[in-house]
Amino acid sequence: xxxxxxxxxxxxKTRGQQVTLRCxxxxxxxxxxxxxxxxxxxxxxxxxxxEEEERQRGNFPDRFSGHQFPNYSSELNVNALxxxxxxxYLCASSLGVAGLDTQYFGPGTRLTVL
Amino acid sequence: AQRxxxxxxxLSVFKGAPVELKCNYSYSGSPELFWYVQYSRQxxxxxxxxxSRESIKGFTADLNKGETSFHLKKPFAQExxxxxxxxxxxxxxxxxxFGSGTKLNVKP
Numbered sequence: 001x002x003x004x005x006x007x008x009x010x011x012x013k014t015r016g017q018q019v020t021l022r023c024x025x026x027x028x029x030x031x032x033x034x035x036x037x038x039x040x041x042x043x044x045x046x047x048x049x050x051e052e053e054e055r056q057r058g059n060f061p062d063r064f065s066g067h068q069f070p071n072y073s074s075e076l077n078v079n080a081l082x083x084x085x086x087x088x089y090l091c092a093s094s095l096g097v098a099g100l101d102t103q104y105f106g107p108g109t110r111l112t113v114l
Numbered sequence: 115a116q117r118x119x120x121x122x123x124x125l126s127v128f129k130g131a132p133v134e135l136k137c138n139y140s141y142s143g144s145p146e147l148f149w150y151v152q153y154s155r156q157x158x159x160x161x162x163x164x165x166s167r168e169s170i171k172g173f174t175a176d177l178n179k180g181e182t183s184f185h186l187k188k189p190f191a192q193e194x195x196x197x198x199x200x201x202x203x204x205x206x207x208x209x210x211x212f213g214s215g216t217k218l219n220v221k222p
Contacts, residue, residue: 003157033210042118042200042212043158056209090158099208100146100165105158 001027004093004106012112013081021076021109025093032074033103034066035090043090049074050097078111086113116141116205120213127191128221135186135216137175137201146204147184149175150212153197161186161199171195191220 005024013019025032031050035043045058049068068074072093078085088110092103117140127133139145149161162170164177164184175186184201201213 035210035212040123040214042202042214043210044212045210048208056206058209097208099204099210100163102160103210107157 004091004104006089006091006106006109008109009107010110010112012114014114015081015083017081017113018077018079019081019111021078021089021091021111023074023076023091023093023106025072025074025091026104029093029095029104030072031094031097031101032068032072033092033094034074034076035092036060036085037088037090037108039087046076048097055097081113083113086111116203116211118201118203118211118213120199120201120216122216123214124217124219126219126221129193130190133188133191133195133218133220135199135201135218137184137186137213139182139184139201139203141182141203141205143205145177145179145182145184147175147177148202148204148210149173149184149186150200150202151197152200158200191218193220193222196220 033048034046037043048056052068063079065077088108090108091106094101094103119138148163151161152158200215203211
């Protein structure tokens with residue numbers, strides 16, 4: 001089991017563009033959470049998907065949206081990119097929606113907005 | 115509002131010395147706290163959670179509700195403990211608030 005996988009590894013975009021990041025959860029996991037980690041900061045919770053629905057959301061604007069597919073994989077979409085969106089985007093999977101379930105993190109996608 | 119503060123960005127200790135990584139939280143509800151660790155070139159991973167009251171790799175953490183703290187401790191640091199450590203608060207059932215992290219450097 002490769003664990004949580006994310007693609008692409010790195011991405012460069014310009015302001016105003018749109019981006020889609022992808023995540024495949026650990027085998028057997030049904031819940032995916034997304035985090036944004038700016039340089040020198042801890043991960044910030046964006047949202048969580050379970051049963052193909054957004055279950056929780058952090059303090060992020062509507063420009064950030066997501067989707068979960070029947071195979072539990074997930075996408076994070078960011079529209080109208082801003083310079084401040086440059087960060088490492090982490091995906092974490094768990095079995096079950098409860099926060100006490102252990103989260104397993106992926107390696108992240110490094111997004112640079114120019 | 116919920117908040118997690120890790121006051122030290124960098125903590126350097128010598129091998130064999132005790133280590134304490136500080137974490138303070140602010141939360142009006144009943145806190146569930148975690149420590150996550152990221153070793154060099156590895157993924158972020160769970161180290162321990164207060165609810166389990168476990169000791170992992172010699173590390174322990176006690177929740178002190180009076181001082182709103184969840185400090186991570188180890189009596190004898192090892193070089194392999196060098197890593198980035200994040201304290202995290204679980205709130206609203208399944209949302210996490212991470213601190214900004216402390217880099218632990220264990221010198222030989």
